[in-house]
Amino acid sequence: MRTALVIGTGLIGTSAALALASRGVAVHLADHDPEQARTAAALGAGTDEAPAG
Structure with a gap:
């Protein structure tokens, strides 16, 4: 599976x-504001959990 890291949500x-x-x-979301990353994840944009490895 392909993965991507999006910095800034x-x-x-x-x-x-x-x-x-x-x-x-599979998208991993990173933002300086954890609440904003959680909001994007709730919209289905990916996960706000740190990627493994």
């Missing part, structure tokens, strides 16, 4: 993450 980062996730990419 504002409008552009979340939009990019949603596009990747809709194509089957």
Whole structure:
């Protein structure tokens, strides 16, 4: 499975993450504001948990 790390979960980062996730990419979200990353994850943009490895 392909994976991606999106740094920044504002409008552009979340939009990019949603596009990747809709194509089957496992997306990890990172943001300086953990609440914003959780919000993006709740929208289905990926996971706000740290990637393994």
